Amino acid sequence: MLLEFRGVKKVYQNGGGAFPALKGVDLRVEEGEMLSIMGPSGSGKSTLLHLLGLLDRPTEGEYLLMGKPTSSLSEEERAYLRNRFIGFVFQAFFLLPRLSAVENVEVPLAYAGVPPQERRRRALALLERVGLLDKAKSLPNQLSGGQRQRVAIARALALNPPLLLADEPTGALDTRTGEEIMALFQELNREGTTVIIVTHEPMVAEKTRRIVRVRDGEIVADERRG
Template sequence: MTVVALHQVRKVYKSGALEFEALKGVSLEIRQGEMVALMGPSGSGKTTLMQIIGLLDRPTEGRYVLAGRDVTTLTENERAEVRNQEIGFVFQAFHLLPRLSVLENVEVPLTYAGYGPQERRERALEVLQKVGLGDKLKNLPSQLSGGQKQRVAIARALTMRPSILLADEPTGNLDSKTAAEVMRLFQELNDEGTSVIIVTHEADIAEYTGRIVRIRDGQIESDGPNPHRKRAVGGVA
């Protein structure tokens, strides 16, 4: 099954009489269960592409089908609903609420989605066990390492059981050892069937994925399998 299908997507930003074409007719398909790196230098268009895939922005031209549904012309409310159901986000900054415990932080998306207390707790416990933080439920973010904070963010992204985990520079605030451990977690989730898209400018991070899409000047420069995929090893960060 194809979870992401972009067809001739253009994105043009306008400022007065000036126009900047961030994406120039990009076509891309990502299948269920793939782990893909979107790689490119600053200004390449990879962030714009990530925002369109994540329904945080919409294309100027072209068509986008997400998990079998054409989402190109949805209203903002419809886009928000699909985004919450289908996409889990992980960012470079952890965006944890400092006064909430680990468990409470992970429950936040479920609270907004209207789940009751028992199901919120059950789902949060399930994903926290999956990311290796079952013993940190009552801890505050200030009591965690950088790697543990990112694991909480990943758990939070998984609570709605999304079709896609979309990670934007997820190791940018981590040292190399901790970054490798976080990539090991992404690989484990991918092995279990979760589709993972990693947006990065770091070649060593892209090497953990099974497919690398390189973007330059708003176009796909290359797209193919990664024959030298690394497997991350290590303990809990």
């Protein structure tokens, strides 16, 4: 089992009081799976993904990663896992605007202490992988939405994480570009990466064999198809 939620709850404290965003979620994901998480706005999808990505902690319950309870990890250990083990892709790309495509992809490699020449070589190979080698020197604002998302995916893959988490990765893209991005995720999954995608779009979810449906902070369906 790659990851497992046992009775995970998340309660946000805000101004007036407490808001239960997740009300006791049980979820198991095997290594090599590709699944989508669907549900209405405000149902808790991003909250779930943040917890999976160790960006936040459950209020109650346990999150086991590779069989180990994450509640006992230190902040340092969590940061290490986040950097080395998990790749993140977001709807809004979050590229650094003053850095070129290849420099954006180099950022996590720099943090990991990869020397400059090796960094550049690997970043270019990643851009080639997502079909963007010819745009390596372009700044984000010189790229289309789909191309920016490809750069963001290349960056997420820089340290070869076994787990890829994507929050509405096609939300800002037109249908065709979204399909290209999904094809890329499917290819990564075929090569062994576990992929979890939050999406509103049935067309995106159709591309995954498993669909987890969330409503009001609870999993209401977990569908698998042949």
